Amino acid sequence: MNFLSEKAKRLTPYVAGLQPQGGGWVKLNTNENPYPPAPGVFEVIRNADAEKLRLYPDGESGALKKAISAALNVNEDNVFCANSSDEVLALAFQAFFSGKDNVKTPDISYGFYPVWGEMYDVGLDFVPVGEDFSINISTYEGANGVIIANPNAPTSLALSLSDVEKVLNQNTNGIVVFDEAYIDFAQVQSAISLVPRYKNLLVVRTFSKSHSLAGLRVGYAIGDPALIDGLRRVRDAFNSYPLDMLAQLGAAAAISDTAYLQKTCAQVIATRDKTAAELRKLGFRVLPSQANFIFMHSENAAQLYEYLLQNKIIARHWKKISEYLRVSIGTESDMEVFVSCVKQFLNETQKKQA
């Protein structure tokens, strides 16, 4: 590959979860929502005027911004939209972290952070999580920047709003990014209420998980207008029309239907808690989840992962955390299939040992 730049040769790309083609899979590996998007999404996309696709879309996503600001009770100049929260995060790395060192992030967290750290020349300082995977906020003091997923992935644990505020107060010289991809499934409160008081706070959100729109690729950030301007600067140096017309329409319809959001999140939470209880009854340690997935311990996690896969159930397993599996929450019936496969695995491994 002689044509690659030195930088491209050095990169370690993110490894995304499998997206199997063809039917028959119970897909519990990428934290997608098992329920359909809000009914309004179907309506606006079905009724969209395809003739308008001739034109470039609104680069500022004005109508979507308005819908986000109304749903979350923030000003429109506090909102920034982009083509996925991955893109928002990549732009934030470029706008606020590029070329800096001592940017702190937990050592067990979202796998894209180290990739962007490398890509945008950020000296990331990976702070070890505790034995129980908890984040000790006192270890984040005095950084040049902080990025924490809250709730964290793949651990499913969350920081309280008062801990979030402490991190902001300990780092007044750096931007603190809270990646709230899973906040709608959490008991802890969002950091958005702190935005008017903290100029160094950027909250990043996605439509992929709680709004069931992973395929539409929409993310956004909430922060002080100066930070929003910083993101806009970098965006306009890269892609000034990040969101297509259909994505803007669909996302605006989704965020406007808060009743549907609450209903589907409550369903996922109920299924999550029931699944965790059943696994605990079988003797597994399951971390107390505040997300739409569970993080479970198994000494034989690698074998369990393979066994599930043979039975067309996909979970997520990492060599780095080899005794754990991350399992996304599907429908009630998906999780019944999953639990019964786990039981079957236990029976077979016990038989072999006997």
Ligand SMILES: *Cc1c(COP(=O)(O)O)cnc(C)c1O
């Ligand atoms: C899923 C996920 C994202 C990515 O969301 P997209 O908007 O689909 O790019 C970002 N951060 C975390 C922690 C996630 O788990």
